Amino acid sequence: MWLPSLFLVFSPRSDAVLTQALNFLPRYLLEQRDVEVNVRDKWDSTPLYYACLCGHEELVRYLLANGARCEANTFDGERCLYGALSDPIRRALRDYKQVTASCRRRDYYDDFLQRLLEQGIHSDVVFVVHGKPFRAHRCVLGARSTYFANMLDTKWKGKSVVVLRHPLINPVAFGALLQYLYTGRLDVGVEHVSDCERLAKQCQLWDLLEDLEAKCEKVSEFVASKPGTCVKVLTIEPPPADPRLREDLALLADCALPPELRGDLGELPFPCPDGFSSCPDICFRVADSSFLCHKAFFCGRSDYFRALLDDHFRESEEPAASGDPPVVTLHNISPEIFSHVLYYVYSDHTELPPELAYDVLSVADMYLLPGLKRLCGRSLAQMLEEDSVVGVWRIAKLFRLARLEDQCTEYMAKVIEKLVEREDFVEAVREEAAAVAARQETDSIPLVDDIRFHVASTVQTYSAIEEAQQRLRALEDLLVSIGLDC
16 A cells, blocks of 8 residues: 555544544554555655645654654755644654654664764775765675776775865765765755766766756755745655665675575576675685675674674684685574575565575574564465464464564454364464463453454445454354353
């Protein structure tokens, strides 16, 4: 379901049912269905903009608290402020951390890349632009820009400090360019846009140049049509589904993959260009395979690997030869499974077959990678059948995958008349009842409540009422037969 379109049908009114829907639907979409909070529709409008326009103050505050972006003096920020229906909403926008995105961001990958840039964790090169230092990572710059890859392998090869004194290189614009290379996002004052365009041309970043020109035109049209508005910061933000950043950084996973495994995984979608060096600084040995990786990514994305590599809890070996990265052996994991961990760490995605999902899920839980666990949950959801749904539901509860658990109970509601005859389902209901602390005879059972909810939620016509009642009767008959009244 497309989140912005929901807000078109809502307008402020004192209707209790409508109020409940407004409170429930956004939370359900964001927290259960994992919908992107900053998704845009064909009018380039976000859920926050529609909530401001329609005057839903509580919803505005909820969206801000969950990562909706509305920075001051930007195109989006000015639009929300200009379109807000009431003064309390305008005050909420201005007061909420100076109209900045909440620290409770849902896109943990983007958050990691921003921290990687700001903190310079395990950086291996420093650019000094007219006296201002910028810590960076060769692997990221090389993967994101052919220009930087060539310069780091030729003119800047072996240099840990690169001094840039050219008068046309503005430090503010250079910092914005690094932000774009690391995050796909760019925030720069309008007075420095021409400097950014010049750098984008020099670094052959044609996509960025095109985005800058399009954004400048859009901002000019908005300011001309809304007298009194003042946009001081230009923001380039890729659409949530834009694959460019992840595809570029997946190149580092391609380079880390041992040659003997590449044939097993089929043709790589992003093959390493000839002569590209990813500059690895750690080698993971998994069985007989060696993965040449980067500490910045593994330590930044996983507390497990941070403890393993930074906190000296590691089992390390001597490098095979002088100049080679140190070797760390990982136990109880196969190279095939680690390959999926590898691609997730670098690109936040991996093509995961359902038959491998449980093995990868166990490893993701051990390596403290919650995002990879969610990917495994999506893969396991493809396996939902009458024979497997109870087992997948148990896995979802064990690994605390709320979305997968909800998908399982939704599927159970559809086939409940058959499930009540299965022993594994009956046992699951008994266990759920027993798990309720100090359960009284008529207390509810979470699994049963969830199934009832999904049965009821499918009723949209009068003809569906009888079918829903039959499903509920089958469930009630089961509860009576096993001595549970709830």
